[in-house]
Amino acid sequence: MNKTDIATMFGSDNVSTFLGLPACEAPDLVTAKAAILGVPCATPYVSVGPYCAGAPAAIRAAAAPYAANVKHLDFDFGAPLLPDGPDQACDLGDLTFGADSSANRNSIRAAVSAILDQGAVPIALGGDDSIPIPMLQAFEGRGKYTIVQIDAHIDWRDEVDGERWGLSSTMRRASEMDHIERIIQVGARSIGSARPQDYSDALAWGVKFFTAREIASNGMAPVTAAIPNGSNVIICFDCDALDPAIMPAVIGRAPGGLGYWQTIELLQAISGKAKISGFDLVEFMPDCDVDGLGALNAYRMVATILGLVCRQ
Numbered sequence: 607m608n609k610t611d612i613a614t615m616f617g618s619d620n621v622s623t624f625l626g627l628p629a630c631e632a633p634d635l636v637t638a639k640a641a642i643l644g645v646p647c648a649t650p651y652v653s654v655g656p657y658c659a660g661a662p663a664a665i666r667a668a669a670a671p672y673a674a675n676v677k678h679l680d681f682d683f684g685a686p687l688l689p690d691g692p693d694q695a696c697d698l699g700d701l702t703f704g705a706d707s708s709a710n711r712n713s714i715r716a717a718v719s720a721i722l723d724q725g726a727v728p729i730a731l732g733g734d735d736s737i738p739i740p741m742l743q744a745f746e747g748r749g750k751y752t753i754v755q756i757d758a759h760i761d762w763r764d765e766v767d768g769e770r771w772g773l774s775s776t777m778r779r780a781s782e783m784d785h786i787e788r789i790i791q792v793g794a795r796s797i798g799s800a801r802p803q804d805y806s807d808a809l810a811w812g813v814k815f816f817t818a819r820e821i822a823s824n825g826m827a828p829v830t831a832a833i834p835n836g837s838n839v840i841i842c843f844d845c846d847a848l849d850p851a852i853m854p855a856v857i858g859r860a861p862g863g864l865g866y867w868q869t870i871e872l873l874q875a876i877s878g879k880a881k882i883s884g885f886d887l888v889e890f891m892p893d894c895d896v897d898g899l900g901a902l903n904a905y906r907m908v909a910t911i912l913g914l915v916c917r918q
Contacts, residue, residue: 762777
């Protein structure tokens with residue numbers, strides 16, 4: 607039996623790019639304001655391997671039914687998602703990856719650097735949470751940046767089983783980069799890989815933490831207040847920050863995550879105060895999804911960033 611869905615109703619063709627955006631063959635050929643880059647893997651732990659490698663394809667598939675609607679009214683913006691049309695953004699497809707993690711990181715760093723050289727905002731679809739490390743490195747020498755990490759975990763381990771570039775060390779490695787002047791971490795909850803000393807180290811460095819419990823009580827206003835006006839912000843978005851009721855497709859579900867509108871409120875608030883210089887979405891695990899629900903919410907997070915960046 608043929609499946610009937612929104613694509614059937616509105617006549618979407620089969621598309622291979624995110625939301626049917628124009629494809630771009632190489633990062634140094636980008637002419638759009640924003641460039642989607644699929645990044646299946648960087649530095650996986652041996653114990654789990656590249657368990658999120660299918661994420662870029664799954665997120666594009668979730669967006670595909672709406673390709674025919676991209677010029678329609680988007681009620682989250684009160685206007686079409688891309689105000690000047692689909693040519694404001696492009697999709698570079700996926701980077702290749704292999705068993706050599708160092709080569710994977712070099713490939714990510716080079717691709718993001720080339721996108722930045724073209725004056726565009728990189729939007730990375732991951733992939734596990736080791737991907738932001740080389741992405742963040744690509745911003746070196748381009749100014750000072752604030753990281754807003756949206757994540758259930760703080761990622762301040764120095765190493766895990768001898769690996770210093772893995773997903774539990776993302777913010778620790780970011781803190782060692784001279785161009786990162788501020789880290790704001792949003793949504794921590796439950797138990798993760800962090801030990802008490804890791805948290806103490808983060809506080810000593812100057813991280814401002816806003817836990818999921820605090821946000822439930824106080825809302826997003828304190829987070830927004832911590833972002834300096836006019837700053838350059840890189841958003842590192844881990845899908846497990848979201849409530850598993852809307853994001854089941856993660857390896858470490860925990861109750862009490864952020865809701866959809868809380869998260870959209872934060873993204874819009876960042877855009878209202880600062881420039882979004884880069885964005886990554888990681889830790890989407892297709893094998894754990896439920897009827898495509900997680901992929902749908904991941905697609906909308908990426909779409910929201912696209913809409914905000916194209917209005918900057």
